[in-house]
Amino acid sequence: MFRYILRRLLQSAILLFIVLSVVFVAGRSIGDPAILILGAEADAASVLQLRTNLGLEDPMLTQYLRFLGDALRGDLGATYRYGMSRGELGGGLPEGRAALPLVVERLPATFYLAGVAIAIAMIVAIPAGILAAMYPRSLLDRAINVISLAGVSVVEFWLALMLVLIFAVTLGWLPTSGYGGIAYVILPAMALAFRSIGRMAQITRSAMLDELAKPYIITARAKGLSPARVSLVHALKNASVPIVTISGDEIATILTGVIIIEFIFSWPGIGQITLDALSRRDLPIVQASIFVLVLIVLIVNLLVDLAYVILNPRIRLR
Amino acid sequence: MRPAKQNETRKTLGDTVLRVNNLQVDFETPLGTVRAIDGANFDLRAGETLAILGESGSGKSVSAAAVMGLVPSPPGRISGGEVLLGDRDLVRISAREMRRVQGDRIAMVFQDAITSLNPGLTVGYQIAEPLRVKQGLSRAAARKRAIALMERVQIASAAQRVDDYPHQFSGGMSQRVMIAMALALDPEILIADEPTTALDVTVQAQIMDLLRNLQRETGMAIILITHDIGVAAEMADRVAVMYAGRIVESGPVQDILYKPSHPYTIGLMDSIPTLEQKFQRLRQIDGAPPVMTAVPKGCAFHPRCARATDLCRTQRPEVVYLSPQHGSACHYAKEVTRE
Numbered sequence A: 001m002f003r004y005i006l007r008r009l010l011q012s013a014i015l016l017f018i019v020l021s022v023v024f025v026a027g028r029s030i031g032d033p034a035i036l037i038l039g040a041e042a043d044a045a046s047v048l049q050l051r052t053n054l055g056l057e058d059p060m061l062t063q064y065l066r067f068l069g070d071a072l073r074g075d076l077g078a079t080y081r082y083g084m085s086r087g088e089l090g091g092g093l094p095e096g097r098a099a100l101p102l103v104v105e106r107l108p109a110t111f112y113l114a115g116v117a118i119a120i121a122m123i124v125a126i127p128a129g130i131l132a133a134m135y136p137r138s139l140l141d142r143a144i145n146v147i148s149l150a151g152v153s154v155v156e157f158w159l160a161l162m163l164v165l166i167f168a169v170t171l172g173w174l175p176t177s178g179y180g181g182i183a184y185v186i187l188p189a190m191a192l193a194f195r196s197i198g199r200m201a202q203i204t205r206s207a208m209l210d211e212l213a214k215p216y217i218i219t220a221r222a223k224g225l226s227p228a229r230v231s232l233v234h235a236l237k238n239a240s241v242p243i244v245t246i247s248g249d250e251i252a253t254i255l256t257g258v259i260i261i262e263f264i265f266s267w268p269g270i271g272q273i274t275l276d277a278l279s280r281r282d283l284p285i286v287q288a289s290i291f292v293l294v295l296i297v298l299i300v301n302l303l304v305d306l307a308y309v310i311l312n313p314r315i316r317l318r
Numbered sequence B: 001m002r003p004a005k006q007n008e009t010r011k012t013l014g015d016t017v018l019r020v021n022n023l024q025v026d027f028e029t030p031l032g033t034v035r036a037i038d039g040a041n042f043d044l045r046a047g048e049t050l051a052i053l054g055e056s057g058s059g060k061s062v063s064a065a066a067v068m069g070l071v072p073s074p075p076g077r078i079s080g081g082e083v084l085l086g087d088r089d090l091v092r093i094s095a096r097e098m099r100r101v102q103g104d105r106i107a108m109v110f111q112d113a114i115t116s117l118n119p120g121l122t123v124g125y126q127i128a129e130p131l132r133v134k135q136g137l138s139r140a141a142a143r144k145r146a147i148a149l150m151e152r153v154q155i156a157s158a159a160q161r162v163d164d165y166p167h168q169f170s171g172g173m174s175q176r177v178m179i180a181m182a183l184a185l186d187p188e189i190l191i192a193d194e195p196t197t198a199l200d201v202t203v204q205a206q207i208m209d210l211l212r213n214l215q216r217e218t219g220m221a222i223i224l225i226t227h228d229i230g231v232a233a234e235m236a237d238r239v240a241v242m243y244a245g246r247i248v249e250s251g252p253v254q255d256i257l258y259k260p261s262h263p264y265t266i267g268l269m270d271s272i273p274t275l276e277q278k279f280q281r282l283r284q285i286d287g288a289p290p291v292m293t294a295v296p297k298g299c300a301f302h303p304r305c306a307r308a309t310d311l312c313r314t315q316r317p318e319v320v321y322l323s324p325q326h327g328s329a330c331h332y333a334k335e336v337t338r339e
């Protein structure tokens, strides 16, 4: 079991390394950072000066190793833009704040929104999927099919706007955007959770149906156990592995989907700063956000793996 | 554990504890309605072993499911008849009432023990579950009982194995776990549906020994479902032979073995290898059992029967009693004998 976890940790480390390398390559191919910082009208001499200061004139390998070393120490460069005017940059090193802390500062807001969305998705989808499997062809069963179909075909962006239109603009029940308490988080969280609800309910339902068709269910019924106990103890115990898998996948989906939703709802999280940075070509911030998001997704996957080990005796006891 | 129950319901050997009357079970299939059980009659007496003997597809498992209230619905449905436990008709009681019969009064052991156990729960949990859920035993008390039950079915070092999962048990050991689970609530009737078919021969004999010993200890009646006439001969007090959803012959095991009075039973007997025949070709019943969507008119066995007449082809035979205990559903029951 420990070897299993160790192996997963190692795999995650390798994946992180690959992502860092992609970030490095992508960063160099977007354009010359010096021109990005100084602007297209800057003269050749100051561009060369900044390139030298930034280490961009060094051989690629040196740059790469330096990038990796810095990244390992949590240094993903300094922002080109935040908290400074272009004039201050001059020909010298940018004095902007380090990118990583700037991004990390935004995490609580993102976790708040994503956490509420994940909670909504799981609390709605898993019980709905279980009930649909227990009562096939019931109204709920059909409703789940419709919702998951809608979830697959609806664009999040459009859904978010429709939610705002209905609940904020027309009905006036909730604020259209902004950061704050429960009233503010409901609409963006629902927009973020909608698609996941459909998929999770569908997977939960089919995992439960698979288990409910197995011979051990007849044994459980022959013991005179209630239908609730047969489903919720016997079938769910074995269906929990696919349910945890899809939950992990959907948590990752929500964490990446949060970027666009934060933008739409002016939610001051990591998504907003990332899109901001993209539009302003603030490369270090973009790099730091990607790094942080990938790290979070890796941690989620690791937790899912741990959950497998706990849920499946055949893995746990090996 | 529950002396009251034993005094009330453990009757002296010979009283009928279960009576199945004219049972009919239908399945809706794409090819139309299939009558899998078509007027089956049998009864079970306290403390005895009744073997239900028949080829695969003859309706043995469906009969057991009907008794247990486990006919899968849809597609299945009990469309007629009664299953009388005492004076209660199990076909007519509510699902809630049926759950107090399942496990409590009638318990069941299935053919493939490995897939019949829940892979995600420890064997101890599965054995103790009825005690916890239905008798409200504490976790610790139920666990103790689970260990005791495992010892009773001769699982070695039960106290260590109680927290193991089914995949850590062999087929034979899994079947012992199933039996322990069935015994948990001290039922009066145990239905064992081909409990050893999936096991190899030596393990088979051990499980049969175990069932026999447990029956002696508890006095429970056993319905032993089998396709193996040898198993029936060895275990049963009485035998009911099933063919195409009906009981075609039933009676004390001696009568069935030495005075079979239905051509199908005779065919089954002839297919047993004897010492002299060991190197000869075995006699087999010609033809195959009917597909249940196209059961022959009249006597369902007539296409395979050497002595079938027009009567057999048109008229379904009623049971003819050769002795008060021994009946055969053959028009010529009094004439057919095994030569």
Ligand SMILES: Nc1ncnc2c1ncn2[C@@H]1O[C@H](COP(=O)(O)OP(=O)(O)O)[C@@H](O)[C@H]1O
Pocket (backbone or CB within 6 Å): B027, B028, B029, B034, B036, B054, B055, B056, B057, B058, B059, B060, B061, B062, B063, B072, B075, B076, B292, B293
């Ligand atoms: N789930 C089902 N759907 C349709 N038909 C079924 C089903 N289960 C059983 N049957 C029918 O009942 C007949 C008897 O099956 P079964 O009782 O399992 O036979 P066996 O004597 O081998 O235990 C089968 O031949 C089949 O026609």
Ligand SMILES: [Mg+2]
Pocket (backbone or CB within 6 Å): B060, B061, B062, B193, B194
């Ligand atoms: Mg069967």
